[in-house]
Amino acid sequence: MFASKNNWMIILSMTVVACSQKTEKAPVKWPDAQAPLADIKPHNRTIHGDTVVDNYYWLNDFFKKGPDSANVVKYLEAENAYTQQMMAGTEDFQQKLFDEMKSRIKEKDESVPYFYNGYYYYNRTEEGKQYYKLCRKKGSLDAAEEILLDVDKMAEGKPYYAIGGSSVSPDNKLLVYGVDEVSRREYVLHIKNLETGEVYKDRIERTSGSATWAADNKTIFYTSKNPVTLLSEKIKRHTLGTDARTDVVVYDEKDNTNYIGVGKSKDGKYIFIYSQNTMSSEVRYLQSNMPNGEFKLFQARMKDVLYDVTPLEDRFLIVTNVDGAKNFKVMETALDKTTKENWKDFIPHRADVLVQGIDEFKDFLVVSERKNGLTNLSIRSLRDNSVHDLDFGEAAFTVYPSVNAEYNTDVVRYGYTSMVTPSSTFDYNMRTKEKTLLKQQEVLGGYNSEDYVTERTFATVTDGTKVPISLVYKKETKKDGSAPLFLYAYGSYGSSMDPTFSSIRLSLLDRGFIYAIAHIRGGEEMGRQWYEDGKMMKKINTFTDFIDCGKYLIENKYTSKGHLYAEGGSAGGLLMGAVINMAPDLWNGVIAAVPFVDVVNTMLDETIPLTTNEYDEWGNPNNKEAYEYMKSYSPYENIEAKEYPNLLVTTGLHDSQVQYFEPAKWVAKLRTMKKGDNVILLKTDMDFGHGGASGRFDYLKDQALEWAFILKLEGITQ
Known part of the structure; x- marks a missing residue:
């Protein structure tokens, strides 16, 4: 699956005010650089009587160790050089953004220690170091520190x-x-x-x-x-x-x-x-x-049945969707009778509550749930079966079990965050109901949550479904259509994009942007059905939901045409590819990070990592109906001669999740077919894979490039 000097802040605040008042902006000036054009080498794909010519199939050769392997690297390096040329005027700004984002991070820090089997375990980071040290102390936090792994030293060079x-x-x-x-x-x-x-x-x-x-x-x-x-x-x-x-x-x-x-x-x-x-x-x-x-x-x-097992002292608990329990339920069975005919309801199925998992303790059970699109923790006594929920008091938030390694304890540790609340770690005594804040993420430079506003609204989409949108912005940002808006989503695998805090995001908010997350179908925010309505033969719902959320935000004056930007990564990159085919004029700029955009070809190639694991998500194109459906939306298959939005595409040469050649082929084909003057940039990390750089600061360079790209399009240069 984001502090500066006082005089600079004064200049910035003036810039934000100026930018927030206008809906028209001067055309973006780009350097006069020539974009690379990939060689055309036609390759025919024939299946189900359908022949498709793929002119850029040869870009697979670095992965396949084919004859064009060296030429693939040359092409990717040419694209990198072009991206660097086009963004050259933002280099100082990128450095400023990098320094700004890095300055909010507490470099010398320590995780909240957790107790397990006689020791307190924690990670700590040091000033200027990219990695961390894994440590422990025996019996007491006052004991001598043992460094188990010095990852800073191990990663040198x-x-x-x-x-x-x-x-x-x-x-x-x-x-x-x-x-x-x-x-x-x-x-x-x-x-x-x-x-x-x-x-x-x-x-x-x-x-x-x-x-x-x-x-x-x-x-x-x-x-x-x-x-x-x-x-x-x-x-x-x-x-x-x-x-x-x-x-x-x-x-x-x-x-x-x-x-x-x-x-x-x-x-x-x-x-x-x-x-x-x-x-x-x-x-x-x-x-x-x-x-x-x-x-x-x-x-x-069992066909269409998922189950997970948790042992207690006297029985097994099973979280499952068996017997039509769409949103899952918790069942129990004896330790020596584990097959389905012995399972009995412990927490029955509820149509309005999704059970996501359980954490077991000697006397308590903590059930992770989702109600009305928001996460929840429900505490159940195993002694008297009494139940109570935790109360959080915000309109949109995310709560989740943290590290709970100890079994014989009455205390559950959980994490809490919202779009304005930095990540916080709490201990909660399930017996006394006392809550203790152990640590809140420290944002250097004077962050004040009262300066920002978070909202939750619902867009009614094409088929009448109401899709939640979480938003955050500075208090002074006007909702009159003048603000630029950055819309993010994922929408696959039942993975929910919950509202969380990001210090990196402040670099957009402080420059007048509204940041929004569209909780589209394909995730699981609104229950299991939400996921099933955005996968396989209903996948297009994911794309139309996102487009309709964008239109809703314009109609309701959160932003206006020409000021709407979007990003998605991996399967969310597929989302970006689909929505720019379906509604290219809605977005001024789009970032597609490690995008899964060549759906049909990838799902037909079982040698590509993870392909066969994905059949139940996308379908198996060896089946004609599935082939035709995924071909109807696959971004690479549906490029047309029309104006596309400004596009920044990122990938990694060693990506194991989405191979580099998917975005490379997509960009190559877009270049030859698109109309208009909008730019397409491809940035390939030649040393990294799906998650980018491994150091805790290096990734900020990539983020600075992304922010600089969006801000340049919006006419914000400092």
Whole structure:
């Protein structure tokens, strides 16, 4: 899946006032630079009797290791040079934006420590350092600090460096952790002795990045990936000191549409293997003190049934949509009777409440829910079954369980944020109902939430559905149509884009922008049906929802034509590609970050990472009906000779989620077909993948480029 000197602030405030009063702006002046044109090399795709000519198929060759591999790199470098030329006049402004955003971040900081198995664990960051240190203290926060991983030191000299999951053995002596140095989410597992500091010779490659300890302190279970498709295919068992090539496969997933993983219950008694696609799931379990035993099947996968398992002392709880429970419910079953016929309702299905998950404690259950499009935490006593909800007091907010590693406690830790409230961590005593604020994100430079306003409104879209929109802006920003507005959305995989705080966003708000999130279908904000109405053969709802939200914001004077901007990333980049085909004149500028825009070709190629996992989201184009439907909206397939908005496209050469060639092909085709003078810029990170740079400040350079692009289009230059 964003402080400056006083005299500069005075100049800025004058600029904001001036910009907010006008609806007409001078044409943007761009350098007289020649955009690169990719070579045309026709390639025919024929399926279901339909032949399509793809002139830019050759841009796949770096990924496929084909004959044009070197030419692909040359083309991407030419695009980067063109983007740099076109944005050259904003370089000083980009630096100012970078410094401004960085200055709001507290460089020397520390996470809220959490207690687990006798130790307090936390991360801390240091002044000027890009990464962090993973630390712990034994028994008391006054104890001596142990640095488990010095990621700042480990990452030295590396263009990209990311730690996956890290897990301490039950006896507190060993640490297993994953390392990715390429940005393809393919991790090498290492094991470190925390008493001696030695990193063992055990080296486990091509993993998902985390591992689960058995109770014997010498056995770990991990997820192994296919080296080509990067699919999670096998769960393996590794014994310390042995050659990873001899690791035992304890589970082999035969369905290439499923994701798999392994984890341990909070009470430490069970290890679970999960296998799931969009529409069905399956769980296996093993007692953690019997690592060489056979995993037992909890319940065989059922068509269109998802379920997740949580053990209590005397039973299993199951979060599931079985028996038509569209918004999920919680069921229970005996520890020795796990199949469906034994399941009984514990929290019945409710049509107006989506159950998203549960956190178990010895005496309490915390249920993460969604009501009226907003998140909620419901506390249930396991002793007397009494229930109460937490109260938050804002119109639009996000609440979520934080790190809750301890099982024997009455305290749940949760995070809270809104579009004006910085991220906050609370401890809540479920027995006494006392709430304690432990930490709120510190925004340097004097941020005052009272200077900003957050709203929640609803746009009635084409089919009569009411789509929520969350907004934030400075108090003095006028809602008379004169303000520029930046609209963001995602709209896929049931992933909800909840209203949260961003210090990066202040660089737009303080320059007179309104920032809005459209909670369109394809997410799960309004329940499971909201997701199902924006996927597969209903995917176009996602795009029309976003367009209608944009029109609503113009009609209701939040902004006006020529001042509306949009961004989406990954599947949200698909959204951007679709809406500029469907309503190109609605947007003045669009940012498409790592965009999934070549839907048909990608879904037809099972060698591309993650393709087969996505069939239940988009459809399988080997099916004629699915092929024709996705072809009807796929951005790459539907480019026409018309005026498109100004466009900034970003990608990463090593992206494992959306391969670089999708945006590259899209830009190449747009260049040859578009009309008018609006610009199209493509920026490829040659060292990184889907998430961009790994350092905690480096990504701000990319953000500065994006903000500078939008602000240039709006005529704001400082």
